[in-house]
Amino acid sequence: MTERDVAASALWCVGPQHAELREADLGEGVLVETLYSGISRGTERLVFGGAVPESEFVRMRGPAQEGDFPFPVKYGYSAVGAVAEGERTGQLVFALHPHQTSFRLPEHMLTPLPDALPAERAVLAANMETALNILWDSNAGAGDRIGIVGAGVVGALVGYLAAKLPGSEVTLVDTNQDRAALAHTLGCHFASPADALESCDVVVHTSASQAGLHTALALAGQEATVVEASWHGSALVEVPLGGAFHSKRLKLVSSQVGQLPTSRTPRWNHARRLTTALELLRDPILDTLITGESTLSQLPGEYGTILNDPATLCHRVAYPTS
Known part of the structure; x- marks a missing residue:
């Protein structure tokens, strides 16, 4: 047993809006020394605030979570590190793991980083995986006019992927005008919610706000699909199902990364994604x-x-190397 086996430190949410470092269980499997982890602002803000509904306590458990909701709980799912033992020593890997100095996981839960992907950027992997799943759930195709309401990390990544569809016209919609530069960098247009947009073929909502969902429904064209990709935790959200919702024959579809779309499951699994x-x-x-x-x-x-600052996209956590 190494020194790290008895001295791992992790971030714990121990009460509403209160976090601290505590010792943590390393788990079982291959030892990994963490280099970076990424904060998933939307989900971790709900955990930090104790807003995970009791009905979701089991489904919301992370693969390496320690403790139980609401508190105290060790939570997170975007860690990048270096294998510290065995034949794979030194290999850079991504793992669904909380913010912790070192950990052990079974070998099949450690995904090697591809060549030319730096560990610093690989903390976006969980967000990219979510964005890919959302795009699949949307059924967006070449030439579509696509609106994305909420230019956070996940929304921005959906926009980045959608903009690569041939002939697509992708617009990121956000109340923060500073996100215009981000949209253009990623190959998208930008609009504020008050801007008039032509009817969209597909709209994706990622702002985790009631107002954002209302905007998303308003942007949808005749028989368009609106993908609700936000998770609102225990909050109750009013959905405007009056007005033109029925006459436009809109489709409101949920998307959640825990399960692949049924059209993909004959060929895809979580590891391939x-x-x-x-x-x-x-x-x-x-x-x-x-x-x-x-x-x-x-x-x-x-x-x-970090969690409550609307200017935050992905905030990276760095770990000292021995």
């Missing part, structure tokens, strides 16, 4: 989605600010 997500991150332009970095030791004091 994650491998593909990592390959899609090889584009250096995606570094623009990393908007800040803290060390793990700084994280307890900064966590609330």
Whole structure:
């Protein structure tokens, strides 16, 4: 047993809006020394605030979660590290794991990074995997006019992928005008919710707000699909099903990364999807989605600010190397 086997430290949410570093169980399997982890702002904000509904306590468990909802709980799912033992020593891998200095996981849960993908950018893998699943659920195709309401990390990545569909016209819609530059960098147009957009073939909602969902439904054209990709936790959201909702014959579809679309399951599994997500991150332009970095030791004091700052996209956590 190494020193790390008895001294791993992790971020724990221990009460509403309160986090601290505590010792953590390493688990079983291959030892990995963490280099970076990524904060998934939307989901982790709900966990940090104790807003995970009791009905979702089991479904929301992360693969390496320790503790139980609501508190205390060790939560997170975007870690990049180096294998520290065995034949794979030194290999860079991605794992669905909370913010922790080192950990053990079964070998099949460690996905090697592709060549030319730096560990610093690989923390976006879980978000890219979600974006890929959303695009599949939307059934967006070549030439479609696509609106994405909410230019956070997931929304921006959906836009990035959708903009690569031949002939597509993709617009990121956000209340934050500063996201216009991000949209253009990713090959998308930008609009505020008040801007008039032509009727869209597909609309994706990722803002996790009631107002954003209303905007998404308003942008949808006749018989268009609206994908609700936000998770609202325990919040109750009013959905405007009056007005033109029925006459336009809109389709409101949920998307959640925990399960692949049924049309993909004959050929795809979670491992293939994650491998593909990592390959899609090889584009250096995606570094623009990393908007800040803290060390793990700084994280307890900064966590609330990071999660509640609307300017935050992906905030990266760095770990000291021995």
